[in-house]
Amino acid sequence: IRIGERDRCGVVDRYLGLSSSLFAYLYDLCEAGHLMKVSGGRVDADVVKRLETVRGSLGQWKPSPPPDLVERFTRSEVVGMLAQAKVLRLSALLILHRLRYPYGQHDKEALQLSRAITAEIGIALRSTGRSIPCTALPYTIAGFEITEAETRAAVVDKIDDVVTFSRQSQLQVRRLLSSVWDARDGGDQIHWFDIGDYVRQTPSTWADAQGTT
Numbered sequence: 001i002r003i004g005e006r007d008r009c010g011v012v013d014r015y016l017g018l019s020s021s022l023f024a025y026l027y028d029l030c031e032a033g034h035l036m037k038v039s040g041g042r043v044d045a046d047v048v049k050r051l052e053t054v055r056g057s058l059g060q061w062k063p064s065p066p067p068d069l070v071e072r073f074t075r076s077e078v079v080g081m082l083a084q085a086k087v088l089r090l091s092a093l094l095i096l097h098r099l100r101y102p103y104g105q106h107d108k109e110a111l112q113l114s115r116a117i118t119a120e121i122g123i124a125l126r127s128t129g130r131s132i133p134c135t136a137l138p139y140t141i142a143g144f145e146i147t148e149a150e151t152r153a154a155v156v157d158k159i160d161d162v163v164t165f166s167r168q169s170q171l172q173v174r175r176l177l178s179s180v181w182d183a184r185d186g187g188d189q190i191h192w193f194d195i196g197d198y199v200r201q202t203p204s205t206w207a208d209a210q211g212t213t
Contacts, residue, residue, distance in 0.1 A: 021063075130164075
């Protein structure tokens with residue numbers, strides 16, 4: 001069921017803060033990814049048009065807070081919610097990019113989005129002293145773009161600060177990153193809609209090396 005673009009405006013969600021209206025476009029991305037997967041990854045004019053429509057919507061989207069936001073919530077909570085909204089929007093743009101282009105192509109644009117995501121998470125952590133809810137997936141998606149071993153190690157080192165929901169969630173992020181990094185290092189051409197296949201099939205080198213330390 002697709003949430004309408006205006007259905008959640010002015011709503012502060014317990015987990016998604018000011019970002020729940022963004023999920024209409026995440027639904028559109030999921031639908032586009034499914035259509036691409038069942039068609040064998042074909043990127044025809046209809047798919048390009050669909051993705052560009054979503055890109056335009058994401059470019060215009062911004063959180064719609066209730067008028068009494070600053071009275072109802074602390075400064076730290078407001079900072080966290082605004083950061084969460086920015087991170088989730090950037091993540092949607094990165095997913096869209098990787099639906100259009102496989103890993104290894106147009107990496108410069110993807111890396112810019114990746115850095116913007118991790119920078120925003122870092123700023124919020126320093127400002128509020130706590131992690132942003134529901135940003136484990138954005139952090140993971142941003143990490144997929146990293147190719148240098150030293151930078152990958154830094155990404156893994158920060159998982160416990162960024163992902164605080166549970167120890168199992170932290171281990172899962174390590175496994176996801178490891179699986180995609182191993183596949184990329186192996187030279188495979190991976191689209192976003194292929195990620196699930198590689199997560200199930202690829203050995204978790206980094207998870208084994210880093211997760212048990």
